[in-house]
Every structure is written in structure tokens, then in C-alpha cells.
Amino acid sequence: MTQEHILEMQNISKSFPGVQALDNVTLKLKPGTVHALVGENGAGKSTLMKCLFGLYTPDKGHIILDGKTVEFKTAKDAIENGISMIHQELQPIPHRSVMENIWLGRFPTKKIIGISSVDHKKMYKDTKTLMEELKIDINPTTLVSKLSVSQIQAVEIAKAVSYKSKIIIMDEPTSSLTENEVENLFRIIKDLKAHGVAIIYISHKIEEILEIADEVTIMRDGKKIGTWPVQELTIDTIITKMVGRELTHRFPPRKSIPGETIMKVEDLTSINPRSFKNVTFDLKRGEVLGIGGLVGAQRTELVEAIFGIRNISKGKIYIKGQEVTIKHPFDAKQKGLALLTEDRRSTGIFPMLSVEENVLIAALHKYLKLNFIVDKKTSSEAVKAAVEKLQIKTPSIKTQIQYLSGGNQQKAIFSRWLLTEPEILILDEPTRGIDVGAKYEIYTIITDLTRQGKSIIMISSEMPELIGMSDRIMVMCEGKVSGFIDGKRANQETIMKYATQFA
Amino acid sequence: MASTNTKPKTKPSLQTSELKAILSNNAIYMVLLILFLTIGILNKNFLSLSNIGNILRISSVRMIIALGVSGALITRGTDLSAGRVVALTACISASLLQRPDYAYKIYENLPNLPIILPILLAILIGTIIGIINGSIVAYLKVPAFIATLGMQVIVYGFACIYTNAQPIGGLRDDFTNLASGSIFLIPNLVLIAAIIVAVIWFMYNHTQFGKYIYAIGGNPSAAEVSGVKVEPTLVKVYALAGGLYGLAGALLAARTGGATNNYGLMYELDAIAACTIGGVSTSGGIGRVSGIITGVLIFEVLSNGLVILGVSAYWQQVIKGIIIITAVAFDIRKYFAKR
Structure with missing residues (x-):
């Protein structure tokens, strides 16, 4: 074997009861390159990475690292052999400092009166050097809980580098980053490349892959479809290969005729002085109002305040001309509002409960006998109809929702709110962490809803989505509305201009 | 189910974990059966009708307490006040139901109250x-x-203040008969516990309140966002629990024919342990009434069996402790397997 490849995963197969998760997959990685791994959820990307990272043992095939066949029993083995993984959900220890997070488990030590103790000075110096090398501007003693998501990610990358990793796996690294932060990440990645580090880059965002990757491996249903140099690929060819079918449009065709004003928000201001202030907008029947902005623009805070989760210091909300007071999601629900939150896992799903219970929870009051007994017959029928309508893929409505894919979980939460028959749906990053096929389905649902006269407020950090789906885009910057853009005339530049207006 | 799913997208962990769940759900019934038979074979007295009746009577009171705690556990909480509430309500109900001719009455000139009044008072105070x-x-x-x-x-x-740390005795026969009596061979206490079990089962499985309890336990933030009023629901959970301790307190007084301020010691821990053995997750959101019943029975069969087999009281403690830890260790395993 030549040294052309730092890593060769050869003919890897892995099956679980009832499913062939990986079928004879080969992946070759060159040092100093970014190798993108793409495929729909369930295509086998994570399973493959878990095999590499020592979390799963492959049934067949072997892994050759730097010319030697290796077999990792644990993630620790993998890390010590120069493989690091930046997870989709970063898990630092919040109330400890940056440097303690980086060197955890291998603190530099010194002897004080013969007793081995942590050498904080050396740790600080090492961290400082590391950060300077990567041009990351974070103080080693800052508490991790004070950092933004992108800063935490930078810390994780620094940690990987500190292990002298030759291979860094990045799983959806940009899923919660703003465009600026993505740029910063890409700068770090290019730096790492220059140092000969190979990066396996998993992402659903195809534009990004075209920008950063050198090679692209596409997977589908546990099989490798192929590996191509990035120059040979376009968005369309990648999507076609991923999905295995032609996706002619990324967004469903929609012809919207927004009707009369259904909701009006006036001068809404948070009780937190650093959050949103003086927000005024209106929403028309059948309209999709996109909300754009950078992370930190307080978009989520705004919609959560409208929904009664956060408090306001002043401002008014009118629905159908009537002023309403919303102090709790319960009130919001009664006024015909629905909210699909940004973070499906922490505020959306009930992981251990069944799909049925997850779908029913917000509309239980509609399926009661004697005002307190749940009518199993009518409620089950409603859930089955909802599952059918949105084509939620689940073995049964009794299946725990945690076993569904992200896209299907999201569709279940859509069903949950549709059962309450809302007039206005607020969607906070509705397609985050969802594969291309499921995204299209979500867009179709949104389009269908507007056709039925429902109104949508949609926060999105994905520019193409924002532009492709919105009738109007409200851009926020540092808690204030910085402008409205007509959906048809919107482009990334104008949105960015507004989004950074006060910055 | 409604899918046009052509791909085997089902996650691999699904079948195995469901199988595991089925196994571990039925495992506790097996444990109970094995425990029951083993002790029975080792000592014939264990299987005597009077002993089994005894186990059931003791279990009945414990069951009511465990059902109370279970709501708190499912909503990610706990209730350590259970045992002491049982003691207080036992003392109060006992003090109101002493024989007129008893020498050390708490209330000298108390008229002969109908039994139901002190029991309702106990439930009220607990609530x-x-x-x-x-x-x-x-x-x-x-x-x-x-x-x-x-x-x-x-x-x-x-x-302590209420009883002045003095035991309360001389309870009226009509009150103690409530605990010792039976209808068609079924002890009254078992009957009462059965009614409570049925009510709680119905509540947990068929009412909006029950669905909300599991939702709050499963993910409190998601419940809130879904428009569930989390705070009032939690208050109801603890109120229900308190009411059940009150009932258990009155029944305990009736069963033992008296009460002291030291009643109920560690009952909450036994109840929590029984719930956990019965599969109520310590991390919330999971727990079935059938499991709780089995958990309590396992605990009481074991306690009774160890006595009958002549195991020393000190060793009984050691064994019970080991069982609690083992049960929770298994419970946590189940949770790990799902990741």
C-alpha cells in the first residue's frame, strides 16, 4: 500500500438485526484533503464513522491507518491513534474553563511537595499556543458556558488538534452556525489542510460541500454510490445520486395570494434588554413570512415570546384585529398559534413516548369524554390519519418516537400542531438536521398549508430555503428588525446586508 | 405504518431494544414467581393461607404509598415525605377513633365518630x-x-408535637375490623388497594392528566411548549400522592391497632425501591401500574420470606439493599441500550 492514502476503510460491512447498515463500503482518504461524506439520513454515514471511531466493530472489512491495519476497541483508542470526531451535538463541560475542557483526562502535572498536581500554568501556556496556531481568539480561562456554539466548536477543533489528530471527522459542523461563523470554520479547515490533516466532512448542505470539499463520497442505503473529485459534481448531480431519483426542483412550486392581515405585532420588546426590541410586523392569511438573520439576532427569542414562553416588557399582539394576551403556550394554542421549536430534541419530542402520544399531546383536549377521559378510538383514528397524511415513516404509531429519523420526527411534530387546527404556524428552523428528501416533504407541507389559508412564520438560517419559501422576509439584527424584503426579489446579498446592519 | 417505505430504514436498535423491553417487562413477573416458589419450597408455612393473607394485607398499604410516590417519580421528582405523612395521618386518625373506655385517650370527650370521618380527614391532611x-x-x-x-x-x-411522642392505642373494634375483616374471603385492605390500583391505572392510562404526567416526565420543556400547564399538573401529582399517604396512614393505624410518631420510618424509600424494581424509571417518563404492583409484591414477599426462613433482621437489611441497587442498575442498563 502506498502512502497516498492516510486511511483506507476497505469493504466494510455492518449489519444489525433486520437491517444491513453498511454493505461493502470502501473509503479512501488522502492527507491534507477534505473528504465530504454525503447521503440521506440512514444512508450509513454515521455507522461508517462509528466503525472508524471504535464505537462499532465492523462485521467484515478492515481499516488501514497510515499503512497499518488497525482495530479500535474504544473511542479512546481512535483518539490516541490520531482520529478525532467533532460531534453534531457538542458536549463540553459547561462550567469549566476552555483549557480544562481541552486537556481533560491528560492534564499536565507537576509535583508540589511530592504530590502530583495539575500544572495550571503549563496548561494555560499550551492552550494559548494552540489557539494562536489555529488563529482562534478565545481566552483559555473563559468558562465554556460563556461561549457561543461556534466558539465551542472551535474549542473542540483545537482539542482535536491538541491530540495531534491526523484525521478529524466533522459531523454536521455548520448546523448551528451563522454564515460568518461558517466562514471562520472554513478558514480553520483550510489551515488544518495545510498542516496535512485529513478531514471527513459530513453535511447535508450541498453548497457548503462544493465550497470546501476536495473529494465527495456519496452513500445511499448503506452502499457507496461512488467517490468523485468535487470539480466533477454540481448540486443537482449530488442530489440525484444521493436520493437515487431526479429532484427537479428543490422547492415545490407555489403560487401564493396572501389575503387579509391575520396577525399584527406592535412594538414587541423583551424584558431582557439584550434581546429583541420594538419589533413590529404583520402577517397575512396564506403568507409565508420568513425571518432571516444571524444567530444571536434574537429571532427564536422573539417567536418564543409571541408564543408565551418568554416575557415581554411592552408591545401588543393582535390576532384578527383583536388584541390578545399570551402568557403561556396554552393561551397561544387557544388563539390558534402553533410553534415548532428550533431544537427538536430538547423542546420538541418526548423521546420515550410513542409516536401516537407525541402527536396527540397538544390536542388531547379535543379527544376527551366527560372532559377528562381520553377517547382512545377517536384519538387513535386522528393520529393514524395524520401519520398517513404527512407520510410519517414509522413501524407503528406505538413505536417510540426516538427510533424515527429526524425528518419523520419533525413531521410528527407538524402533525401534533396540525391536530390543534392552528391559523398561524411558527416554524423555527423547520428543516435543521433533516435530509434532502425529507426537506422537500416539509416544504410541500408548508406550501399545502398556505394553500389552505394558514399563515406561516418561518425562521431559517439557510438562505436558499429562506429565499425559496418566503413571500416576504423580515430580517433581524441584534434584536431589531432591520428590514423587509419581498420574497421574489430577495437574494443572499440583500439579506446579509440587513442582517449585519447594526453590527 | 402509513408509509410507502421501500427501504429498510428501520433503525437497527429497534427490534433488539423492543425485545429487551419485553424481556425486562416480564422479567419482574418471573422474579416474583421464582421468589414465591423458592421460598414456598424451602418453607411450607410460607404458602399457608394465613401467611399469604398477611403478605397481601401488608402489601395493600405499601401499594397505596408506592402508587402515590410513582407519580412524583414519573414526573422526574420524588417524594421523601411519604413515610412521615403516613405516620402523622395514622396518629390523627387513630386519635379520633379510640375506644370510649380506653384509659389514655387523646380527646377525653370525643363522641363516637363514624369511621369514615377520620379517614377522610387523614386523606385531606395528606392532600x-x-x-x-x-x-x-x-x-x-x-x-x-x-x-x-x-x-x-x-x-x-x-x-411528635401531636402525639407528644406517646403511642396511641385502644382503637375501636369497628375501625380495626376494617383492616382485619374480609368480604367473600378477600381481605378488606386488599379490596381497598385493588380499587385504588384500578383508579390510578385508569388515571395514568386513560385520562388527560395521565398523559400529561408522562409527557412532563418525558420532556418537561416539550410539554410546556405543547401547551401543557406543567406547574398545576405537578401540584396535582403531589396532592394525589399526599392523599394516598393519608389513606395509607389511616389503614395502617387500623391494621396495627394503634399509631406512634415513629410509624412509617423509611416507607418512602421502600416505596421508591418497589417502584424502581417495578420498572418506573428514575429519570422520568416511564412507569406502569402493573410494574408497581409487582415491585411492591416482590419487596413484601422477600421481606416476609426472609423472616420465615429465619434470616436475621440485620441480614435482611443487607439483602434488601442489594436488591434495590441491582434493580436500579438494571433500570439504567435499559436506558443505556437505547442510545
Whole structure:
């Protein structure tokens, strides 16, 4: 074997009861390159990475690292052999400092009166050097809980580098980053490349892959479809290969005729002085109002305040001309509002409960006998109809929702709110962490809803989505509305201009 | 189910974990059966009708307490005040149902009250304590462990003040008969426990309140966002628990023919342990009434069996402790397997 490849995963197969998760997959990685791994959820990307990272043992095939066949029993083995993984959900220890997070488990030590103790000075110096090398501007003693998501990610990358990793796996690294932060990440990645580090880059965002990757491996249903140099690929060819079918449009065709004003928000201001202030907008029947902005623009805070989760210091909300007071999601629900939150896992799903219970929870009051007994017959029928309508893929409505894919979980939460028959749906990053096929389905649902006269407020950090789906885009910057853009005339530049207006 | 799913997208962990779940759900019934038979083979007296009746009577009171605690556990809380609330309400109900001719009556000139009044009073007092517990947990956001630990100490104080640390005896026969009597060979206590079990089962599985309990336990933030009023629901959970302790207290007084301020010691821990053995997850959101029943029975069969087999009281403690830890260790395993 030549040294052309730092890593060769050869003919890897892995099956679980009832499913062939990986079928004879080969992946070759060159040092100093970014190798993108793409495929729909369930295509086998994570399973493959878990095999590499020592979390799963492959049934067949072997892994050759730097010319030697290796077999990792644990993630620790993998890390010590120069493989690091930046997870989709970063898990630092919040109330400890940056440097303690980086060197955890291998603190530099010194002897004080013969007793081995942590050498904080050396740790600080090492961290400082590391950060300077990567041009990351974070103080080693800052508490991790004070950092933004992108800063935490930078810390994780620094940690990987500190292990002298030759291979860094990045799983959806940009899923919660703003465009600026993505740029910063890409700068770090290019730096790492220059140092000969190979990066396996998993992402659903195809534009990004075209920008950063050198090679692209596409997977589908546990099989490798192929590996191509990035120059040979376009968005369309990648999507076609991923999905295995032609996706002619990324967004469903929609012809919207927004009707009369259904909701009006006036001068809404948070009780937190650093959050949103003086927000005024209106929403028309059948309209999709996109909300754009950078992370930190307080978009989520705004919609959560409208929904009664956060408090306001002043401002008014009118629905159908009537002023309403919303102090709790319960009130919001009664006024015909629905909210699909940004973070499906922490505020959306009930992981251990069944799909049925997850779908029913917000509309239980509609399926009661004697005002307190749940009518199993009518409620089950409603859930089955909802599952059918949105084509939620689940073995049964009794299946725990945690076993569904992200896209299907999201569709279940859509069903949950549709059962309450809302007039206005607020969607906070509705397609985050969802594969291309499921995204299209979500867009179709949104389009269908507007056709039925429902109104949508949609926060999105994905520019193409924002532009492709919105009738109007409200851009926020540092808690204030910085402008409205007509959906048809919107482009990334104008949105960015507004989004950074006060910055 | 409604899918046009052509791909085997089902996650691999699904079947195995469901199989595991089925196994571990039925495992506790097997354990109970094995325990029952083993002790029975080792000592014939264990299987005698009177002993089994005894186990069932003791279990009945414990069952009511465990069902109370289970609501708190499912909503990610706990209730350490249970045992002491049982003691206080046992003392109060006992003090109101002493024989007219008994020498050391708490209330000298008390008329002959109908039994139901002191029992209702016990339930009421338990409920009030529960409402306070629930409000502290729900609105003041004090962790349930601390809130109910504080309440445990407070209630013990009140029990001591109320009884002046003197035992209350000489209970009226009509009251003690409530516990010792039976209808068609079924002990009254078992009947009462069965009714409570049925009510709680119905509540947990068929009412909006029950669905909300599991939702809050499964993910409190998601419940809130879904429009569930989390705080009032929690208050109801603890109030219900308190009411059940009150009932259990009155029944305990009737069963034992008296009460002291030291009743109910560690009952909450036994109840929590029984729930956990029965599959109520310590991390919330999971728990079935059938499991709780089995958990309590396992615990009581074991206690009774160890006595009958002549195991020393000290060793009994050691064995019970090991069982609790083992049960929780298994419970946590189940949770790991799902990741």
C-alpha cells in the first residue's frame, strides 16, 4: 500500500438485526484533503464513522491507518491513534474553563511537595499556543458556558488538534452556525489542510460541500454510490445520486395570494434588554413570512415570546384585529398559534413516548369524554390519519418516537400542531438536521398549508430555503428588525446586508 | 405504518431494544414467581393461607404509598415525605377513633365518630401536605428531593408535637375490623388497594392528566411548549400522592391497632425501591401500574420470606439493599441500550 492514502476503510460491512447498515463500503482518504461524506439520513454515514471511531466493530472489512491495519476497541483508542470526531451535538463541560475542557483526562502535572498536581500554568501556556496556531481568539480561562456554539466548536477543533489528530471527522459542523461563523470554520479547515490533516466532512448542505470539499463520497442505503473529485459534481448531480431519483426542483412550486392581515405585532420588546426590541410586523392569511438573520439576532427569542414562553416588557399582539394576551403556550394554542421549536430534541419530542402520544399531546383536549377521559378510538383514528397524511415513516404509531429519523420526527411534530387546527404556524428552523428528501416533504407541507389559508412564520438560517419559501422576509439584527424584503426579489446579498446592519 | 417505505430504514436498535423491553417487562413477573416458589419450597408455612393473607394485607398499604410516590417519580421528582405523612395521618386518625373506655385517650370527650370521618380527614391532611410539596417543587423550583426532604422533617416534627411522642392505642373494634375483616374471603385492605390500583391505572392510562404526567416526565420543556400547564399538573401529582399517604396512614393505624410518631420510618424509600424494581424509571417518563404492583409484591414477599426462613433482621437489611441497587442498575442498563 502506498502512502497516498492516510486511511483506507476497505469493504466494510455492518449489519444489525433486520437491517444491513453498511454493505461493502470502501473509503479512501488522502492527507491534507477534505473528504465530504454525503447521503440521506440512514444512508450509513454515521455507522461508517462509528466503525472508524471504535464505537462499532465492523462485521467484515478492515481499516488501514497510515499503512497499518488497525482495530479500535474504544473511542479512546481512535483518539490516541490520531482520529478525532467533532460531534453534531457538542458536549463540553459547561462550567469549566476552555483549557480544562481541552486537556481533560491528560492534564499536565507537576509535583508540589511530592504530590502530583495539575500544572495550571503549563496548561494555560499550551492552550494559548494552540489557539494562536489555529488563529482562534478565545481566552483559555473563559468558562465554556460563556461561549457561543461556534466558539465551542472551535474549542473542540483545537482539542482535536491538541491530540495531534491526523484525521478529524466533522459531523454536521455548520448546523448551528451563522454564515460568518461558517466562514471562520472554513478558514480553520483550510489551515488544518495545510498542516496535512485529513478531514471527513459530513453535511447535508450541498453548497457548503462544493465550497470546501476536495473529494465527495456519496452513500445511499448503506452502499457507496461512488467517490468523485468535487470539480466533477454540481448540486443537482449530488442530489440525484444521493436520493437515487431526479429532484427537479428543490422547492415545490407555489403560487401564493396572501389575503387579509391575520396577525399584527406592535412594538414587541423583551424584558431582557439584550434581546429583541420594538419589533413590529404583520402577517397575512396564506403568507409565508420568513425571518432571516444571524444567530444571536434574537429571532427564536422573539417567536418564543409571541408564543408565551418568554416575557415581554411592552408591545401588543393582535390576532384578527383583536388584541390578545399570551402568557403561556396554552393561551397561544387557544388563539390558534402553533410553534415548532428550533431544537427538536430538547423542546420538541418526548423521546420515550410513542409516536401516537407525541402527536396527540397538544390536542388531547379535543379527544376527551366527560372532559377528562381520553377517547382512545377517536384519538387513535386522528393520529393514524395524520401519520398517513404527512407520510410519517414509522413501524407503528406505538413505536417510540426516538427510533424515527429526524425528518419523520419533525413531521410528527407538524402533525401534533396540525391536530390543534392552528391559523398561524411558527416554524423555527423547520428543516435543521433533516435530509434532502425529507426537506422537500416539509416544504410541500408548508406550501399545502398556505394553500389552505394558514399563515406561516418561518425562521431559517439557510438562505436558499429562506429565499425559496418566503413571500416576504423580515430580517433581524441584534434584536431589531432591520428590514423587509419581498420574497421574489430577495437574494443572499440583500439579506446579509440587513442582517449585519447594526453590527 | 402509513408509509410507502421501500427501504429498510428501520433503525437497527429497534427490534433488539423492543425485545429487551419485553424481556425486562416480564422479567419482574418471573422474579416474583421464582421468589414465591423458592421460598414456598424451602418453607411450607410460607404458602399457608394465613401467611399469604398477611403478605397481601401488608402489601395493600405499601401499594397505596408506592402508587402515590410513582407519580412524583414519573414526573422526574420524588417524594421523601411519604413515610412521615403516613405516620402523622395514622396518629390523627387513630386519635379520633379510640375506644370510649380506653384509659389514655387523646380527646377525653370525643363522641363516637363514624369511621369514615377520620379517614377522610387523614386523606385531606395528606392532600394539603401534598399541595404544599407540589407548590414548592412546581413554583419555587426547589428540587423535589430537597423540598420533600424538608417536608419529611417538618411532618415528623408535627407528628411528635401531636402525639407528644406517646403511642396511641385502644382503637375501636369497628375501625380495626376494617383492616382485619374480609368480604367473600378477600381481605378488606386488599379490596381497598385493588380499587385504588384500578383508579390510578385508569388515571395514568386513560385520562388527560395521565398523559400529561408522562409527557412532563418525558420532556418537561416539550410539554410546556405543547401547551401543557406543567406547574398545576405537578401540584396535582403531589396532592394525589399526599392523599394516598393519608389513606395509607389511616389503614395502617387500623391494621396495627394503634399509631406512634415513629410509624412509617423509611416507607418512602421502600416505596421508591418497589417502584424502581417495578420498572418506573428514575429519570422520568416511564412507569406502569402493573410494574408497581409487582415491585411492591416482590419487596413484601422477600421481606416476609426472609423472616420465615429465619434470616436475621440485620441480614435482611443487607439483602434488601442489594436488591434495590441491582434493580436500579438494571433500570439504567435499559436506558443505556437505547442510545
